[in-house]
Amino acid sequence: MPDVVSLIRVKRDNTRPLTGAEIAWLFAAYAGQTVADEQMAALLMAIYFNGLTTGELRAWTTEMIASGETLDLSHLSRPSVDKHSTGGVGDKVSLILAPLVASCGAAVPQLSGRGLGHTGGTLDKLESIPGWRASLSNEELTRALADPGAVIAAAGAGLAPADRRLYALRDVTGTVESIPLIASSIMSKKIAEGTQALVLDVKTGSGAFMRDQARAGQLARTMVALGAEHHVRTRALVTRMDTPLGRAVGNALEVEEAVKALTGEGPDDLMEVTFALAEHMLELAGITASPAEAIASGRAFDTWQRMIRVQGGDPDAPLPAARQVRHALPAPETGWITGLDALAVGIAAWRLGAGRARKEDDVSHTAGVRCLAKPGDHVRRGQPILELHADDESRFAPAAEALEAAGTVTIGSAPPPRTPLVVSVISAADVADEVGA
Amino acid sequence: MPDVVSLIRVKRDNTRPLTGAEIAWLFAAYAGQTVADEQMAALLMAIYFNGLTTGELRAWTTEMIASGETLDLSHLSRPSVDKHSTGGVGDKVSLILAPLVASCGAAVPQLSGRGLGHTGGTLDKLESIPGWRASLSNEELTRALADPGAVIAAAGAGLAPADRRLYALRDVTGTVESIPLIASSIMSKKIAEGTQALVLDVKTGSGAFMRDQARAGQLARTMVALGAEHHVRTRALVTRMDTPLGRAVGNALEVEEAVKALTGEGPDDLMEVTFALAEHMLELAGITASPAEAIASGRAFDTWQRMIRVQGGDPDAPLPAARQVRHALPAPETGWITGLDALAVGIAAWRLGAGRARKEDDVSHTAGVRCLAKPGDHVRRGQPILELHADDESRFAPAAEALEAAGTVTIGSAPPPRTPLVVSVISAADVADEVGA
Numbered sequence: 114m115p116d117v118v119s120l121i122r123v124k125r126d127n128t129r130p131l132t133g134a135e136i137a138w139l140f141a142a143y144a145g146q147t148v149a150d151e152q153m154a155a156l157l158m159a160i161y162f163n164g165l166t167t168g169e170l171r172a173w174t175t176e177m178i179a180s181g182e183t184l185d186l187s188h189l190s191r192p193s194v195d196k197h198s199t200g201g202v203g204d205k206v207s208l209i210l211a212p213l214v215a216s217c218g219a220a221v222p223q224l225s226g227r228g229l230g231h232t233g234g235t236l237d238k239l240e241s242i243p244g245w246r247a248s249l250s251n252e253e254l255t256r257a258l259a260d261p262g263a264v265i266a267a268a269g270a271g272l273a274p275a276d277r278r279l280y281a282l283r284d285v286t287g288t289v290e291s292i293p294l295i296a297s298s299i300m301s302k303k304i305a306e307g308t309q310a311l312v313l314d315v316k317t318g319s320g321a322f323m324r325d326q327a328r329a330g331q332l333a334r335t336m337v338a339l340g341a342e343h344h345v346r347t348r349a350l351v352t353r354m355d356t357p358l359g360r361a362v363g364n365a366l367e368v369e370e371a372v373k374a375l376t377g378e379g380p381d382d383l384m385e386v387t388f389a390l391a392e393h394m395l396e397l398a399g400i401t402a403s404p405a406e407a408i409a410s411g412r413a414f415d416t417w418q419r420m421i422r423v424q425g426g427d428p429d430a431p432l433p434a435a436r437q438v439r440h441a442l443p444a445p446e447t448g449w450i451t452g453l454d455a456l457a458v459g460i461a462a463w464r465l466g467a468g469r470a471r472k473e474d475d476v477s478h479t480a481g482v483r484c485l486a487k488p489g490d491h492v493r494r495g496q497p498i499l500e501l502h503a504d505d506e507s508r509f510a511p512a513a514e515a516l517e518a519a520g521t522v523t524i525g526s527a528p529p530p531r532t533p534l535v536v537s538v539i540s541a542a543d544v545a546d547e548v549g550a
Numbered sequence: 551m552p553d554v555v556s557l558i559r560v561k562r563d564n565t566r567p568l569t570g571a572e573i574a575w576l577f578a579a580y581a582g583q584t585v586a587d588e589q590m591a592a593l594l595m596a597i598y599f600n601g602l603t604t605g606e607l608r609a610w611t612t613e614m615i616a617s618g619e620t621l622d623l624s625h626l627s628r629p630s631v632d633k634h635s636t637g638g639v640g641d642k643v644s645l646i647l648a649p650l651v652a653s654c655g656a657a658v659p660q661l662s663g664r665g666l667g668h669t670g671g672t673l674d675k676l677e678s679i680p681g682w683r684a685s686l687s688n689e690e691l692t693r694a695l696a697d698p699g700a701v702i703a704a705a706g707a708g709l710a711p712a713d714r715r716l717y718a719l720r721d722v723t724g725t726v727e728s729i730p731l732i733a734s735s736i737m738s739k740k741i742a743e744g745t746q747a748l749v750l751d752v753k754t755g756s757g758a759f760m761r762d763q764a765r766a767g768q769l770a771r772t773m774v775a776l777g778a779e780h781h782v783r784t785r786a787l788v789t790r791m792d793t794p795l796g797r798a799v800g801n802a803l804e805v806e807e808a809v810k811a812l813t814g815e816g817p818d819d820l821m822e823v824t825f826a827l828a829e830h831m832l833e834l835a836g837i838t839a840s841p842a843e844a845i846a847s848g849r850a851f852d853t854w855q856r857m858i859r860v861q862g863g864d865p866d867a868p869l870p871a872a873r874q875v876r877h878a879l880p881a882p883e884t885g886w887i888t889g890l891d892a893l894a895v896g897i898a899a900w901r902l903g904a905g906r907a908r909k910e911d912d913v914s915h916t917a918g919v920r921c922l923a924k925p926g927d928h929v930r931r932g933q934p935i936l937e938l939h940a941d942d943e944s945r946f947a948p949a950a951e952a953l954e955a956a957g958t959v960t961i962g963s964a965p966p967p968r969t970p971l972v973v974s975v976i977s978a979a980d981v982a983d984e985v986g987a
Contacts, residue, residue: 118724121724125595125724149587149588150586150588151587151588151590151591151719151723152724154589154592155592155595155723155724158562158599159724161562162595162599282588285555285586285588286558286588286591287589287593288592
């Protein structure tokens with residue numbers, strides 16, 4: 114029987130890779146409480162420093178999946194394909210993408226978590242719709258995947274419970290930011306969910322969890338390799354997250370913008386990312402269809418409405434609105450906006466009440482930020498660039514403070530060059546060597 | 551108020567040193583249970599990788615000391631001087647040194663812990679003397695330091711309790727082997743104990759905790775700097791621990807050898823280290839005296855007898871002996887022994903029952919190893935080099951297994967050159983630059 118202190122030391126000193134049997138023992142012992150949280154925390158920090166080899170990561174992910182139940186979506190008449198984003202400011206793409214891709218014939222089984230930190234959670238956004246509920250039984254899930262074909266719901270407690278416990282531990286021990294741990298956390302849940310195909314949106318830039326583009330690429334490659342390993346057709350897009358996506362940041366504000374996008378009135382940057390992801394999803398699902406046509410025809414919007422109704426929501430009910438709205442961030446000079454920092458706007462929205470600092474916190478459905486102007490727009494000196502929404506007057510001062518830093522907005526004498534938001538696409542073929550033993 | 555996850559991240563990413571206020575907050579929050587063991591474990595592992603700056607280590611040690619009571623030995627009529635060894639195989643030097651240095655006029659307040667692993671603990675050794683008890687009240691301690699002048703006792707729970715808790719945590723989380731954490735653990739207890747001067751025996755070599763000589767030197771320098779910082783006149787000797795010190799390894803066996811040493815019949819290597827440490831201790835205590843003369847005159851032995859009696863022991867009672875004795879490790883060829891691996895012998899003694907694997911374990915007073923021949927001795931092929939002592943027949947096989955590895959004993963055609971056991975001496979002046987700022 115392995116001894117946990119020896120395993121920690123092996124990882125700490127990088128003397129050799131941990132074996133599959135050792136990792137299996139570790140997960141069983143952690144579940145059985147013979148390995149304590151402080152021992153797992155020390156191991157996670159050692160992994161933060163020394164990483165996991167391909168073989169270790171494969172075993173680690175396998176144990177995460179095996180810790181719970183696995184859904185079987187193979188009996189669905191539609192091909193299943195899911196999407197996961199590492200999180201960005203104003204990233205409401207899932208809300209548009211799920212009904213859009215379902216309306217083209219795929220089943221989209223999007224099981225999500227709650228948001229933590231400055232990037233909001235998809236479930237939090239949908240909960241601003243009156244009546245909508247995040248929980249579905251496995252039976253309700255299967256039925257909804259048959260028709261209307263898209264589900265955005267809370268991941269049940271039965272999927273990868275080891276990940277739930279490890280994530281809570283990582284959150285309080287400063288061990289979240291580790292590429293293999295992030296990759297196994299995301300992929301174990303998606304693999305357990307039973308999707309046949311998966312497109313990952315790995316964000317990079319100031320507003321992203323992975324600011325550094327090289328690290329974002331590494332995370333993307335790691336996840337694609339894990340997906341291929343588990344026979345999930347997986348592709349990853351690395352996309353820019355330097356400025357908020359679209360113009361709305363905050364729960365109800367983002368739902369409103371997503372609905373507009375589904376009716377053909379989405380902002381260019383939002384649609385650029387949405388269409389890119391939709392095309393890859395459809396391709397992996399083996400479906401030939403035009404996402405733009407699905408929107409223009411009204412099919413995507415119809416699927417959205419039915420998707421919301423299945424989960425008790427009223428898609429026609431007016432969305433809640435904040436009691437207090439204020440202008441903020443006056444343009445420092447006249448000219449073209451060349452940059453609007455996603456992180457600063459994300460933190461402002463978070464402080465207004467749109468996000469939670471701890472898992473136990475409630476979020477405000479109505480709080481958030483609307484961008485009145487964005488990079489590429491011309492502004493006059495003093496013209497407000499943001500509109501802040503809050504339920505409570507006291508929220509404005511801390512939010513405004515987040516916007517005060519130099520560089521939150523930059524103004525130039527000419528419009529900035531247009532740069533594509535999709536930086537790179539990683540397919541299984543690109544990581545074939547990383548998958549093998 | 552600092553947030554522990556932020557502090558862990560700062561240390562993890564080495565972005566800046568933690569401030570004294572942050573470290574003080576951390577210790578208070580850990581004592582108050584608002585920082586959990588898993589958070590401290592993650593921080594300890596980050597410290598394992600990134601170390602502590604001089605300023606951080608100073609604050610860390612200060613908080614360890616401040617977590618409990620501090621003894622005041624300044625009212626003693628004798629100058630106080632203590633010794634600490636990082637632990638070696640057959641290292642019974644403390645047993646000889648305390649009465650020896652006390653018999654020259656110093657007060658030696660040696661508060662010790664229990665042994666863990668293959669190097670035995672001083673208290674475990676003394677407990678093989680019938681009647682001897684390790685616990686003393688602070689009042690008994692002060693009285694014994696006045697006369698006979700030497701005390702070897704268990705450190706009370708009141709001294710550096712934070713170290714006790716951190717050490718237990720490090721022990722189960724694979725974070726023991728960190729130079730700043732070792733240094734602050736040892737020095738916080740010695741500083742809290744109130745000694746005015748301290749000589750450290752930092753062992754290096756196969757049987758030592760710090761096998762690597764450079765790391766042993768670094769630990770020595772770190773501890774001397776911490777001592778100077780807290781106005782304890784501190785000196786460190788780095789000494790070789792490649793082969794057992796003396797010929798006895800195990801509790802009663804080592805007491806027997808220590809008593810012989812106090813009556814002038816100690817083996818050369820044991821006396822070389824003992825006299826070197828004694829001379830530095832006396833120098834730091836400002837006492838001019840000859841340790842060799844203290845032994846030759848019988849003063850040292852007399853002090854030993856009184857020291858044992860003060861703690862309830864009978865120095866004239868026969869020591870317990872093992873029920874089973876066997877020869878082991880036959881010389882593989884005829885020639886001169888050039889090496890006898892301290893670690894292998896230490897593990898054999900440990901497995902025979904002389905040491906404990908866990909804090910809760912009992913140790914055998916009688917188990918151990920006697921070296922019938924040592925490096926520099928001539929042996930004939932097949933002649934046994936070791937004598938194993940155990941209470942229980944079943945202990946011999948695992949002990950013998952520890953001795954089977956190639957290199958446990960090496961034989962040459964000529965006696966090995968004599969190398970001095972003291973590798974280097976580090977004084978406060980040598981680390982003056984490490985103490986400042």
